[in-house]
């Protein structure tokens with residue numbers, strides 16, 4: 738017990754985010770891209786008023802700090818690319834990538850700091866946005 742407390746006190750805690758394409762994860766999230774109002778399926782009046790509207794689903798989800806989490810993005814659109822820009826709570830860009838039409842893209846992300854990490858599809862702003870909420874580790 739005492740030795741583990743000493744070890745905890747002596748090992749500096751990691752910060753930032755570790756992002757890998759593969760790896761062992763203890764949690765899993767699938768994020769879909771959704772065409773909310775698009776030219777192919779309408780409603781035409783909505784597209785006329787707002788332009789094409791897309792969304793991430795879910796757009797907000799929680800992960801545990803220091804828990805490797807597999808996050809897979811499914812781009813469901815047959816003819817639209819989306820991108821994904823993840824930032825830290827101070828808006829520093831951590832990752833920017835693109836999702837080809839009809840593709841699945843997987844990352845294993847480990848967040849080492851708690852907080853709210855915004856993400857965006859830069860092509861479809863402002864609606865296609867979300868947040869990853871990093872909470873305390875499992876007690």
Ligand SMILES: [Cu+2]
Nearest residue numbers: 819858861865
């Ligand atoms: Cu998009």
